[in-house]
Amino acid sequence: MPPHLGTAQLNPHLYEKDCVTLVDIILGRISGTLAACDRIEIRGFESFAVREQPIRQGRNPRTEARIVVPAKTVLAFKAGKELRDRLNPEVALR
Numbered sequence: 271m272p273p274h275l276g277t278a279q280l281n282p283h284l285y286e287k288d289c290v291t292l293v294d295i296i297l298g299r300i301s302g303t304l305a306a307c308d309r310i311e312i313r314g315f316e317s318f319a320v321r322e323q324p325i326r327q328g329r330n331p332r333t334e335a336r337i338v339v340p341a342k343t344v345l346a347f348k349a350g351k352e353l354r355d356r357l358n359p360e361v362a363l364r
Contacts, residue, residue: 314351314353315350317350318346323341
């Protein structure tokens with residue numbers, strides 16, 4: 271896509287409200303799937319997974335006191351190969 275043209279200019283047949291609705295639906299499905307602790311993969315772009323981080327020892331950087339960091343659920347992101355290659359074209363050529 272030329273840098274001076276936005277998506278709306280390249281797709282004049284699409285209404286903004288329809289695009290907003292479509293994006294909201296897609297993001298809603300992604301967040302719903304992640305909330306159910308399932309994995310999402312968009313081939314060539316990225317994958318998301320929900321991981322459990324166990325309880326661990328930490329420290330307060332101000333007081334140096336040792337603290338217990340409770341277990342929590344975190345979102346893990348991994349860029350797809352196509353995205354990595356586009357971000358690092360010199361590495362992809364090797």
